[in-house]
Amino acid sequence: MNKEGLDKALQELIAKKDELSKLTYDDARYDDIEEELHDMEDNFNEEYGEYLEEVLEEVHSKIAPESDVLLPTAYLPGSLDVVMPVGTKAKMGSSNSSGVLIDAEEYPDKDARLLLIANPPRLILTVGKKQQEVWKMA
Known part of the structure; x- marks a missing residue:
């Protein structure tokens, strides 16, 4: 898998x-x-979906089966x-209301979300204000 291509696409x-989120529906x-x-x-999804779905299946099986x-x-x-x-690269993060809500076994009765972010491509588990990297592209 082309890490640079995936990261750029992300x-x-x-x-x-982000650009769309800043517009109102009535904006031309x-x-x-x-x-x-x-x-x-x-x-x-066509270019990277198969690879990322395998990664997501592995992550889900460990934290949210x-x-x-x-x-x-x-x-x-x-x-x-x-x-x-962060050094010469940018660290990209996001709010806890983004990503996919999951049933994380380690955090019952809490809102847990998985986010796919860039630079480098990685999956972040967020629970409240806590964030944990659960996968990072090598």
Whole structure:
């Protein structure tokens, strides 16, 4: 798997979702940006979906075996709220209301979410304010 290509595609998708999240429905650009985003998501799932679904199945089996695995784009943050330099790279994060809600065995009765973020490609488990990296592309 091309790590750089996946990372670039993730960054572009997250940026497009962030762009859309800042528009109101009555904005003249909303429909066009939304359509661009859907096309990007379709292309992303076609290009990287099989690989990421295998990763997601493995992660789900360890932390949330009762939760269904969804398309990789469902795990993306809804908007970008953290972009901070870490060395020469940017660390991308997101709010706890993004990603996919899962039934994490380790955290019963708590809202647990899985997020797919970039730089480098990785999955983050969030429970409240706690964040844990559960997979990182080597």
